[in-house]
Amino acid sequence: MKCFYDFHIHSCLSPCGDRNMTPHDLVNMAKLLGLDVIALTDHNTCLNCPAAVKVGQSADIAVVPGMELCTCEEVHVICLFPDIAASGAFSEHILSTLPKVVNRPDIFGEQLIMDEQDNVICEHELLLATASTVSVSNVARLVREFGGACFPAHIDRTSYSVISNLGMLTPDMGFTAVELTENADIDEWRQRYPIIKNAGIFIDSDAHYLENMKEAKYTVELRERSAAAVVEYINSLELMK
Amino acid sequence: MDVRQLAEKLNAEVLCEGDMSREVTGCYIGDLLSWVMSRAQEGDAWLTVMGNINSIGVAVLADVACIVLTEGAALDADALNRAVQNGVNILRVEDNSYITAIAVAGSI
Secondary structure, X not given: OEEEXXXXXXXXXXXXXXXXXXXXXXXXXXXXXXXXXXXXEEEOEOOOHHHHHHHHHHHOOEEEEEEEEEOOOOOEEEEEOOOHHHHHHHHHHHHOOOOOOEXXXXXHOOOEEXXXXXXXXXXXXXXXXXXXXXXXXXXXXXXXXXXXXEEEOOOOOOOOOXXXXXXXXXXXXOOOEEEEOOOOOHHHHHHHOHHHOOOEEEEOOOEOOHHHOOOOXXXXXXXXXXXXXXXXHHHHOOOXX | OEHHHHHHHHOOEEEEOOOOOOEOOEEEEOOOHHHHXXXXXXXXXXXXXXXXXXXXXXXXXXXXXXXXXXXXXXOOHHHHHHHHHHOOOEEEOOXXXXXXHHHHXXXX
């Protein structure tokens, strides 16, 4: 079935995410925008996913628990999981690899963990806008071990992208798909980087504010409207070569 | 040596002035912000080509004396605004980080 998607959205747990990006409000905004399946992808954590998934269940929209992982090369990678057990385990693992730098909300912004009614459970103490020790060469394998799927984020950006930071995408990284921003010319990118000629391409909003979330526009063909089907789909695509 | 003297010594362009009388006590070179934030020391002159808004946050967090953008690297508008708000000293030079570090080393 064709599903309108947005696989890259931040909540108020990302230091740069707006206070109004609460699990309840962002999921309901996605519903209003006509999306069928969204992923919550905060920086280096999945701790607002349990709330967002619950809201998704009552709002009748599939919420994929996810993370925008920052690799040790400062390359951003969207990691998606079939359920909150898998995302929770991955989140805990990543937390153990982050530098022990305490957040300064006055500089970087608050990092709020919420329940499904938008009550603040607590603030995340460690700064999440840092880099894990996971390498971009190992991330695809690692995410699969945790039952998920991943793809490099906004590869057309000039910062935090695999192309800007490493200059290239290589087959050994083990990706099947990439993310481009809405500004990118897909045909031009496929031509310029033959490695993504046959790869899956996702266009996401990377919204940090409710007003930056996008109307339903891009679709993906899924077995069913669920997180598990998204992960399955990404992992069923051909590996880049 | 303070930041103003360092700017003169490096013949640097001053992009943002905070407390230019701040003493420069060391030097750190790095472009991966996550490394810099956990390794740069208070009072360092931080040599980098990263002139985005996150660099300013890192400079405040690590409490460096100044950012020195090397090789004429760009400072974007958001970063400049944030630097003004936070009083972060930002210098810019055309030399690369190696040449700049040699000049810093001879002065502190």
